[in-house]
Amino acid sequence: xxxxxxALVALILLGLxxxxxxxxxxxxxxxxxxxxxxxxxxxxxxxxxLLKQRNDALAAEVDDLKGLTSGGAAxxxxxxxxxxxxxPGETFYRVVDDREKREP
Numbered sequence: 001x002x003x004x005x006x007a008l009v010a011l012i013l014l015g016l017x018x019x020x021x022x023x024x025x026x027x028x029x030x031x032x033x034x035x036x037x038x039x040x041x042x043x044x045x046x047x048x049x050l051l052k053q054r055n056d057a058l059a060a061e062v063d064d065l066k067g068l069t070s071g072g073a074a075x076x077x078x079x080x081x082x083x084x085x086x087x088p089g090e091t092f093y094r095v096v097d098d099r100e101k102r103e104p
Contacts, residue, residue: 064074079085086092
């Protein structure tokens with residue numbers, strides 16, 4: 001009788017251990033889900049790093065345009081490049097390179 005109770009308790013404990021192992025490996029919050037979330041986290045951290053670099057570059061450009069670092073030189077450069085503006089008394093020359101069109 002005692003061996004039967006001992007075997008029953010061992011069987012129950014073995015079943016409980018199997019159930020807990022199943023939940024650990026395949027259940028909600030199991031190893032597979034944790035690994036997938038870790039991969040997602042790494043991808044999101046990389047996106048955040050790239051976006052931070054972009055934001056830092058844009059902030060530096062804003063500072064340049066506000067004249068905080070270069071005294072307005074960035075605004076002048078942008079006006080010349082994008083809009084073709086010139087100062088009074090300056091002569092504008094455009095150099096066109098035709099070699100690209102002639103060479104096959």
